[in-house]
Amino acid sequence: MTSSVLDAALCLLLVSAAAVTLVDVPSSHGSSDAGASRTVKTLSTSTAEVEYSLATGARRADDPERFPATDGPAFDRHAHGTLAQLLAESTLATPAVGGERPTHAGTDFRRRVRAAVGRSLPPRTHVVAEWRPHPGSSIAGTATVGERPPPSADVHVAVLSVPTGTEVDDDAAARRAMDDGFAGVATVVSERLVRTWFPPRRTRLALDDDYPTSALVRYRYRRTAELAGATLPPTLNRSTVPAANARLVSALEPRVEADLRERFDSPAAAAVSLSGGAVRITVQRWSA
Numbered sequence: 121m122t123s124s125v126l127d128a129a130l131c132l133l134l135v136s137a138a139a140v141t142l143v144d145v146p147s148s149h150g151s152s153d154a155g156a157s158r159t160v161k162t163l164s165t166s167t168a169e170v171e172y173s174l175a176t177g178a179r180r181a182d183d184p185e186r187f188p189a190t191d192g193p194a195f196d197r198h199a200h201g202t203l204a205q206l207l208a209e210s211t212l213a214t215p216a217v218g219g220e221r222p223t224h225a226g227t228d229f230r231r232r233v234r235a236a237v238g239r240s241l242p243p244r245t246h247v248v249a250e251w252r253p254h255p256g257s258s259i260a261g262t263a264t265v266g267e268r269p270p271p272s273a274d275v276h277v278a279v280l281s282v283p284t285g286t287e288v289d290d291d292a293a294a295r296r297a298m299d300d301g302f303a304g305v306a307t308v309v310s311e312r313l314v315r316t317w318f319p320p321r322r323t324r325l326a327l328d329d330d331y332p333t334s335a336l337v338r339y340r341y342r343r344t345a346e347l348a349g350a351t352l353p354p355t356l357n358r359s360t361v362p363a364a365n366a367r368l369v370s371a372l373e374p375r376v377e378a379d380l381r382e383r384f385d386s387p388a389a390a391a392v393s394l395s396g397g398a399v400r401i402t403v404q405r406w407s408a
Contacts (some may be wrong), residue, residue, distance in 0.1 A: 215260065
């Protein structure tokens with residue numbers, strides 16, 4: 121099995137091949153200028169090959185029974201894409217649930233992507249990539265490159281959006297909001313989260329693969345279940361993926377619903393706010 125199958129199952133390569141999109145910048149973020157826009161163009165057109173290892177996921181798991189080996193060529197991987205795509209992938213590869221990461225398999229990938237992006241940036245540039253299923257969510261993925269601008273700086277901003285292939289059907293979300301209120305919207309969000317973290321077809325393939333692929337995916341399931349408060353099937357294999365994913369969705373729904381109720385005045389407003397599934401990359405530049 122190729123490494124790309126494992127990477128996809130671990131949410132390292134979920135970013136769509138579609139072109140990144142320049143989006144409008146609210147005035148509160150600063151003003152836009154040609155320099156920030158040029159940096160956005162660099163991120164969206166320049167490509168890089170990134171060599172990395174999944175070994176950190178095995179070492180940080182602290183589970184010698186499931187991870188008898190924690191280093192070596194079996195953990196080595198590579199990824200190729202535009203800098204914007206790679207940065208978006210690194211954001212999805214290292215999600216946090218309530219501030220805690222389920223696993224660290226994407227840690228080296230994230231570090232090496234940040235280094236590749238950093239080498240392409242001009243001085244006095246700060247880049248933030250962020251993915252959230254909805255504004256204010258306690259579940260998120262973020263990555264930053266470069267120093268933050270000083271408080272007194274005149275900051276110029278450009279923003280781009282990188283599709284991830286995890287878009288929500290707006291009409292379906294609106295219907296769920298009408299029929300089931302906040303709980304219905306929470307189900308839509310939870311289903312997308314689990315589909316993003318554990319794509320069914322690719323996850324089944326990964327669970328059938330050799331070590332360390334299968335061990336990393338099983339550990340990711342267990343850690344996600346711990347953070348979500350879910351109980352997984354006793355055995356994790358290709359045939360139990362639907363049941364495992366359904367249990368994760370059920371466990372996540374109350375957490376997501378609480379987020380939505382705290383943030384929005386109505387289920388309809390929550391449904392409208394759902395992220396389109398894209399990673400938002402914000403470029404800040406300032407003068408000396």
